[in-house]
């Protein structure tokens with residue numbers, strides 16, 4: 001068996017060991033050692049990464065027989081064999097980060113239990129946040145704030161975190177925050193004088209090393225609350241990012257950070273009003289831009305250049321008001337051609353032919369119903385001239401043939 005040095009001293013970053021086996025795990029080479037500071041994945045914590053004799057370890061897992069397997073990125077060199085002495089070096093950033101998350105979660109679960117009488121139902125340690133699902137359907141903002149304050153108080157008090165083994169028959173002597181179903185030898189983790197649970201993970205030795213916790217989200221899952229937290233250096237980084245964003249925003253609005261939401265609301269309202277004004281002006285302008293006789297005696301087309309959406313929409317709607325019109329409106333944009341087909345209710349409409357002979361050949365996308373169809377042709381400026389010519393002449397010839405038939 002491998003001696004689990006990570007349990008003796010979770011802050012151990014390097015150790016020396018001897019190889020006890022070279023093996024294979026799902027297609028990757030793996031090394032077993034007589035002792036290791038690499039924690040194998042378990043209890044929601046990821047496996048450790050680092051190097052063993054300069055070979056890159058990508059993960060550490062527990063084998064079915066309980067052995068600790070250090071998975072290597074590449075097969076080990078030939079001079080490494082059973083009995084070889086090796087130096088092991090942890091990816092300390094990775095390990096420290098998840099110990100901070102995990103130990104922070106112990107403190108938060110303890111605070112939720114004490115302050116909000118909330119049991120921890122499940123925990124997920126994600127790459128962005130740690131989520132804790134609790135046995136409550138609701139929690140007030142002020143109560144969650146109290147929980148957060150309590151957890152930060154426990155961090156400031158820098159309480160010792162210790163782990164020790166007991167036998168299952170001794171369980172009755174301990175008051176655990178969360179009952180355990182484990183049997184035999186049980187590992188208990190205590191935040192001194194504050195919290196006690198059964199846990200097989202690795203923890204920071206003192207709560208002060210957690211630094212900081214911050215609640216950042218609440219959602220309801222299966223009738224229970226799932227709380228999201230930023231813990232440790234992640235919380236500080238989150239603060240840096242939010243501080244930068246809010247400072248930039250308040251500079252843009254020339255206001256204090258606390259006034260930013262009000263300024264955004266005012267700006268949104270102003271934009272709504274401006275849109276309304278632009279729409280009304282476009283409607284007035286459209287009355288003048290659509291000639292009285294356009295498309296009344298024969299099918300006609302109207303070409304526009306880079307017109308904005310509001311005016312194009314107003315023009316098509318204006319044209320569609322006359323039941324005697326047949327008009328194709330086109331608006332050239334840099335990367336597409338906007339089209340609208342107005343067919344007044346005063347004319348019969350060869351819909352199938354228009355679709356097959358006018359719209360499909362130029363790849364027109366869109367739809368509608370009488371008297372107005374509209375959409376785009378996704379074509380660059382370079383290819384537009386040809387498409388426009390094809391579009392307009394097909395439109396006219398379909399109508400001409402239809403007229404002759406009648």
Ligand SMILES: [Zn+2]
Pocket residue numbers: 102106189199200201202203
């Ligand atoms: Zn733990």
